Amino acid sequence: xxxTAILSSIALLASSAAAPAQQLTERExxxxxxxxxxxxxxxxxxxxxxxxxxxxxxxxAEQLKPLFIWAMDGHPLGCT
Amino acid sequence: xIDRASTFADSEVLKSLRQNFVPVALDQAYQRRQEDAEGxxxxxxxxxxxxxxxxxxxxxxxxxxxxxxxxxxxxxNRSPDRIRRMLTEALGRYQPASTGRIETGRRDPRYNPQLPxxxxxxxxxxxxxxxxxxxxxxxxxxxxxxxxxDNLWISPSEHQQLLQQRLPDSxxxxxxxxxxxxxxxxxxxxxxxxxxxxVDVALDDGVLAGRVQLAxxxxxxxxxxxxxxxxxxxxxxxxxxxxxxxxxFRGEGRYTRGAPKKPFPLAIxxxxxxxxxxxxxxxxxxxxxxxQGYIDLR
Numbered sequence: 001x002x003x004t005a006i007l008s009s010i011a012l013l014a015s016s017a018a019a020p021a022q023q024l025t026e027r028e029x030x031x032x033x034x035x036x037x038x039x040x041x042x043x044x045x046x047x048x049x050x051x052x053x054x055x056x057x058x059x060x061a062e063q064l065k066p067l068f069i070w071a072m073d074g075h076p077l078g079c080t
Numbered sequence: 081x082i083d084r085a086s087t088f089a090d091s092e093v094l095k096s097l098r099q100n101f102v103p104v105a106l107d108q109a110y111q112r113r114q115e116d117a118e119g120x121x122x123x124x125x126x127x128x129x130x131x132x133x134x135x136x137x138x139x140x141x142x143x144x145x146x147x148x149x150x151x152x153x154x155x156x157n158r159s160p161d162r163i164r165r166m167l168t169e170a171l172g173r174y175q176p177a178s179t180g181r182i183e184t185g186r187r188d189p190r191y192n193p194q195l196p197x198x199x200x201x202x203x204x205x206x207x208x209x210x211x212x213x214x215x216x217x218x219x220x221x222x223x224x225x226x227x228x229x230d231n232l233w234i235s236p237s238e239h240q241q242l243l244q245q246r247l248p249d250s251x252x253x254x255x256x257x258x259x260x261x262x263x264x265x266x267x268x269x270x271x272x273x274x275x276x277x278x279v280d281v282a283l284d285d286g287v288l289a290g291r292v293q294l295a296x297x298x299x300x301x302x303x304x305x306x307x308x309x310x311x312x313x314x315x316x317x318x319x320x321x322x323x324x325x326x327x328x329f330r331g332e333g334r335y336t337r338g339a340p341k342k343p344f345p346l347a348i349x350x351x352x353x354x355x356x357x358x359x360x361x362x363x364x365x366x367x368x369x370x371x372q373g374y375i376d377l378r
Contacts, residue, residue: 021291021327024308032324033309036205036349038227038357044088047097049105051361054118056104057182061147064176068101068167069125069143071108073335074267076083077359078107078229 049077083158085222090160096167101144109368110191112139117184119191121149129154144170147179193363193371198236201353201360202321204259205229208329211344223338228263230365232350234321235375243313247283253377255350256292258366260303262329262336262346269301269333270366286311288323301331309350323350 024032050056053069060067070076087093097103111122113135126132126139128151142163144153153170155162195201206228215221232255238248256276261268271294281290288309295302305327312320329346332339353360367374 021304021306023291023306024289024324024326026308028326029308029324032326032347033322033349033351036207036227036324036347037351038205038229042084042089043091043094044084046094047088047103049103049358051105051358052118053104053106053111053122054182054184056102057121057147060102061179061181063102064147064178065100065102066152066170066174067125067143067145067147068097068103069122069145070083070088070103070105071111071122071126071140071143072083072105073107073109073138073140074365075107075359075362076105078231078362078365 051075051077085226086219087158087160087163090164093160093163093167096164096171100167100171107362107368108139112137114188114191116186116188116192117182119188121182124149125151130156142166144174146174146177148177190369193367195233195363196236198239200234200239200318200321201355202232202234203229203351203353203357203360204232204348205351206262206264206346206348208262208264208340209326209345209347211340211342213340220338223265226264229359230259230263231353231360231362232259233364233367233375234318239318242283242311242318245283245285247281247288250377252279252281252292254366254374256294257377258364258374259350260292260294260305260325260348262303262332262339263365264336264346265332265338266335267333267365268336281307283311292325292327296331301333303327303329303346305329305346305348318352321350321352324348325350 056067111119112126125143125145129143130139130141132139141154141156143151145151152173153166155166212224215224234251238251241248256279257271261270275294275296277295278293281292288311289307291306293304305325307323307325309323310320311318324347326347328343330343364374
């Protein structure tokens with residue numbers, strides 16, 4: 001067992017802490033882990049998204065279809 | 081998240097994308113800067129829709145282009161009505177013609193980060209559990225209930241340490257700095273090394289548990305969070321990495337405005353990716369532009 005303990009010299013936490021967090025029970029872990037999963041049937045998943053423009057261009061050229069590019073700051077399938 | 085819950089929840093938009101287009105999703109902060117064929121091709125399209133002389137300027141938006149790079153449509157308005165109209169008009173302009181593939185050649189390594197063989201991808205998903213005022217419209221409701229998505233990369237050497245029941249300090253620090261964040265409303269600020277105030281996390285007989293406390297120097301943003309989870313392995317490697325972090329978060333970032341005004345509960349799940357989701361291929365948000373800085377935490 002490795003225990004990591006890093007304490008910075010910034011002694012702000014006690015004064016800046018919000019409402020105290022509580023330790024997770026095994027039951028809470030199981031419930032939250034199940035809850036925090038993307039639904040498999042989300043509508044946007046019905047589109048065969050690619051994440052490589054090179055691969056998309058090759059497929060578009062082959063199938064004679066136009067490209068639809070969803071370009072964001074941060075990955076659209078991720079954090080934005 | 082908001083686009084996935086609005087624009088790309090519209091049945092007509094989705095049907096048209098499936099039938100008539102080759103759809104691709106990009107973090108254009110990469111492609112607009114890439115010094116390679118993909119970057120050149122992307123900039124050629126983007127310049128027709130959203131001209132800029134700076135590679136640091138965003139080119140965010142929705143583009144339709146012919147395979148040769150000719151722009152057929154562009155909008156940065158994501159209302160489903162606007163998108164449906166744009167798709168229809170773009171299809172009307174499109175004249176199919178034989179086009180070659182992009183000659184790729186050397187790929188710009190800075191913007192094509194790769195997880196070394198033997199590493200692991202872990203899905204990271206976060207949600208604000210409570211604390212918002214009642215939503216005033218569907219958009220606010222989508223933000224408030226959003227489940228974010230990012231990926232945690234575990235290096236090959238860290239993977240080997242986990243197999244020996246050792247929890248690498250570098251992995252705990254990476255989780256703390258880049259994945260214990262509120263990314264439910266957009267791109268979050270990551271934690272600086274000096275903002276990691278305490279870490280006390282242990283791996284004991286396959287059970288990971290502990291506490292992490294994070295705060296900015298001015299105290300405007302903070303997260304006091306407990307972790308609990310289970311790791312399992314077989315002879316080939318880690319087979320389970322199920323962890324939950326839950327704690328009290330305070331504050332917001334430049335691109336994550338609209339957080340609850342008072343401290344709020346934020347929960348984050350970690351789940352070993354199996355490659356079945358296209359988003360498993362996305363590099364971690366915290367690695368953007370400097371993957372070694374993300375991996376080589378000391």
